[in-house]
Amino acid sequence: MMTRKKVISTLTSIIAFSLVLTVTVSCAKKKDKNEGYEANILAMQDLLLSENLTEEARYGIIRKIATTYLSNKQNAELIVYLTDWVESHPQDKFNAYWLLMVAHSYMQTNEDPMAEFYFERIIKNYQDLEVEGKSVHFLCLENLIKISHNSDSRIKYFNQLINRFPSSVSITEMYMRLAREYENIGEWTKALRTYNMFLEQPDAASIQITDIPDAYNYAKTLIDFNKSPKDWTFRSLASLEAAIREAIYRYQPNRLDAMRSKVNFFAVSWKQDENASTGQVAFSMGNYMHGNRITCDKELIPGPTPNEAYLRTTGWTTMPTWYFYFREVNFPADPDIHGRWEWAGIYIGDML
Template structure:
């Protein structure tokens, strides 16, 4: 009896080996030719592969290889519609095949290639919701689906769901730092400011937050730092209106009340820089006292705000400061902070520009 068992195992292994050799033979036979000969070879090759497919068992690597070769042949001949029909019919006919998630992934990619992103999105979501994850060539099918969904979905609500799934289920296989930032931006689009701030805080908590370069978000760290710090601050330097802020600043300058000027300045991300300098430059952040540059001097200010001022930003020209550049433009801006309706829309003195306007 043991000899009979060994013989059966040997015969089975031999059959698999012969089938594999047959696939290699068909691959060689299906190499690109020209005209009618090529079309005939393609049809014959596919016919033989379909015959082989009927003889193989479900959930085997051999069947996977056969189907993969059938799909490759369709792709090589640019027969995308036939390939979609083959893959979707196969999944319908064999619902328990463990590789069905992969066949549907190929289907989704074909629709992407055809420019039919909404249909591709349906297939990616179908895989996520209805099929267990599968690893092909060390790549997770679910991760690939979620990454594609993030790219093609136009719904912030859906993108939030996809980002959260990536972070929750695959924390060691994705860049959490980047995803926390992108998640925060999606929450902003939805007007979900509490969740946005929570995501910004999680972003800042990552070790590489201050160094990471995120495509299309050049100021990621500065943006997060500004919003989180502003949220955690008392915000007691803001004014109800631009007129009120302008009036108080001019009054303090006239009275040389430099302690008042220091109180009126924003306590979060206040800058002092030249017009050409980048606001994100660490050297633009200042902690000096206005007294150091104005005490004992006659500081003058323009009667009216600069003509470049608009409903959200304003500039007040001043001169006479104790500095290598004596002209300073005080920069006022409207506070954009929808999380707190009492603060949103108020005005703050946010910075100083050195020198005449460019």
């Protein structure tokens, strides 16, 4: 009869043997799989040495080799194989496509600078070709826009998409994105011209662009402001405040009307969004001052940023409390105007 100690020893031996057997079988299967995979690659490479292969047949074999590498997540092997092939076969008309696969492989491994290098190389050095119904150059430009963070480069890519592939992109969106890049680098003449081209598109007012909310109003405000005389702006917040207070004190509604911003001036309640207003407010201040004594708080109320401020006023017809909203002008296109202050709107009712 086996003792408890012997039983435990026997069970331990059985478990250890089972683990060894499992590992051995697994390794054997993996080895068989690797050998089969490598044999498949070698067999296809041998096929490439066959005489009288058509270009299409050669394309099919190389693509099969490449996709085999990809399916086994061997991106490094794929890159070495395809770059070597392009180097040694400069006349292969599909070289642009092979380098496209190389660039995609770098993207998959988060090596965007290398991917950008190959996408650029394809566009500069290889004629475009269509593979499976898709333009290789178009795919390169699409991916370059995704991974590039340089505005000068992105401007070049957007212009190429607009000029070379107008039927494959939303021209309206391209104009907006191109204008934003011009704005980023301070090319205001080109930015404003491109914003204007955006506004001229039939779907500009309705288009929804990811990561650019309210694109239409943004562009329209810039263009309208650029075309305006801008004669309602003040050198400083203090000078704007003083002028407003004096006009109210002296009961000069026409002067107040003249001091309002002539681009997107709003009059909304605190629950509304000034950007959702339906165009330039056209009412006369005199309609709401008539027969009333308007007073102002002694101090301005700071805004949510240093570039904003409020002046609380009371005594207006209907809703008696109005907050005049002042803001610093943000318009680098005109250095003489940029940084001045304007009366941009009115919030009606008590502050929330």
